[in-house]
Amino acid sequence: MEQEYPYLRIGTAYYKIVQKPLASGDRMTLLLPWSVECIKQDHGKSYLSGIPKYDGFCFVPSHLHYQRFIGSFYNRYHPFIHVPKIGQPERTLTYLSHIFGDQLEYGLDYLKILLEMPMQMLPILCLVSTERNTGKTTFLNLLKAVFGDNMTINTNEDFRSNFNAEWAHKVIIGVDETFLERREDSERLKNLSTATFYKSEAKGQDRQEIEFFGKFILCSNNEDNFVLVDPGETRYWIRKIPVFENEDQGLLGALKKEIPLFIHYLTGRKLSTPKQSRMWFTAQQIATPALKKVIRQNRNKLELEIAGILLTIADGKEVEEVKFCVGDVQDWLNKKGFRNHDTTAIRRVLQNVWNLKPAANSNSYNQYKIGPDGTIYESTQKGRYFNMSIKAIEKINDS
Structure with a gap:
């Protein structure tokens, strides 16, 4: 027709x-x-x-x-262009072993689910390494060759743009050279990874609510803070990719030739793990040292920012302890230009990491404000404040 x-x-x-x-x-x-x-x-x-x-x-x-x-x-979802072919995709399996390492079976499950169950939610897969020649971008290009027009490879700016109609209907949304360090970036990523509906918007057109089935794959040369990940987060699968022992300029071409064989291999392969969460895998199954590193770096950054401001106040006012509320901390961070952290993240550091407890009742305390020129102003306010000694603050700064 x-x-x-x-x-x-x-x-x-x-x-x-x-x-x-x-x-x-x-x-x-x-x-x-x-x-x-x-x-x-x-x-x-x-x-x-x-x-x-x-x-x-x-x-x-x-x-x-x-x-x-x-x-x-x-x-308008595009047809799948590959026809399965009997054979062993040896080159592809060797390459995927390089990408997924000891989690190869989960990696093959991930790809099988993408192929056979495109509506199934999956974790945000992140491939990271500070080194070159690791095959991260090759992974994106291979999936682009497999899924064709149903996948897109975006920049950071594409992801942040309000005009999302070009990628909102894709099954895979890849972001190469990822650096989404803002809190709103990470919140958007997390929300989309578990969303079933989303507002699609194109230039000159009204926003439309659509079914959303996109899976995110991020590649980055930054191993520490390419995205903000909070303690206890279960939606990220972060893998550090090693360098190839021998560089192969024809790798992508060889992988593309094996796509029909790989499709046949995936369809005939049984899943190694049953569905155990809304994103199929449990947090324990996809936990990696790379994930722990990102969480630790993000937490440490916020801790040090808060502790540094507290020490500045304690030194400037020559006091042995500082009393403050969560709103005070957020105001200090904003004045210093750190706008990536919301009150939930601040409270998590104060209560879960530093083990501080707010006052049982709302009491008067000396509130400190930072002026545009860095001057510290003092006034009396009421609130359920936290209290930290200068020795505790110094210990965090020195850690």
Whole structure:
């Protein structure tokens, strides 16, 4: 039907199916708005009656049992282009062993679930290494070759943009050279990783609520703080990728040739673990030293920021202890330019890490404010304040 008529009428609007050439030599299928007058000029008025007509668009992800037309709706999720082929994908399995290491079985489960259950939530997979020649970007490019137009590789700015229509319907959203250090970035990532609906927005169009089934894969050369991860967080799977012993310039091309073999291998392989959480894997299964490192670095950064300000106040006012509320700390951090931390993160440091307890009742205390020029002002306020001695503050600064 699409070959006989390269046009479609969706609702009351006409579209043309085109094949856009890419620099790689491949082609991308696009659906472009097309003027009914142009169709008449090119083919005649009678041609319009034969154009297939549908009530609207839908996005129904499927790779192995794909349907372009579902009822009276046109499915804009792209067809899966690979045909499974019997054989052993040895090069691919060796490469994936390099990426997933001792968690290879979970990695293969992850890829099988992506292929067979695209609606299933999965953890935010992060591949990190300060070193080059590790194969992180190759992993993104391999998945792009497997899932085609149903995957996108974004920049940090693409992820932060309010205009998200280009990636909101993708099954995989990759971000290369990730550095999403702001608190709002990490909160958005976490929320999207478990979202079932999302607001899609394109330039010049109203926001629309859509079903969301995207999985995030982040690659970064920053192992410490490419994203903010709080203690107890269970949505991140962070792996430190080692350097290849021998560089292989033709690796990606070899992996692409094995895609049909790998698809056959995945479909015939049994999952090594049953579903045990909303993101399939338990926190214990995907825990890694790399995850612990990011959590520790993030926690230490906030601790040191707070402790440094407390020490400045104690020294400036020549006091042996400082009393303060959570709101005071957030105000200090904002004045110092540290806007990545909300009251929940601050309270977690004070109570869970430093083991401080607020006063049982709201009492008067000396509140300290930092002026634009760095001057420390003092006033009397009431609140359930925390209390820290200068010795405790110095111990944190020295740790």
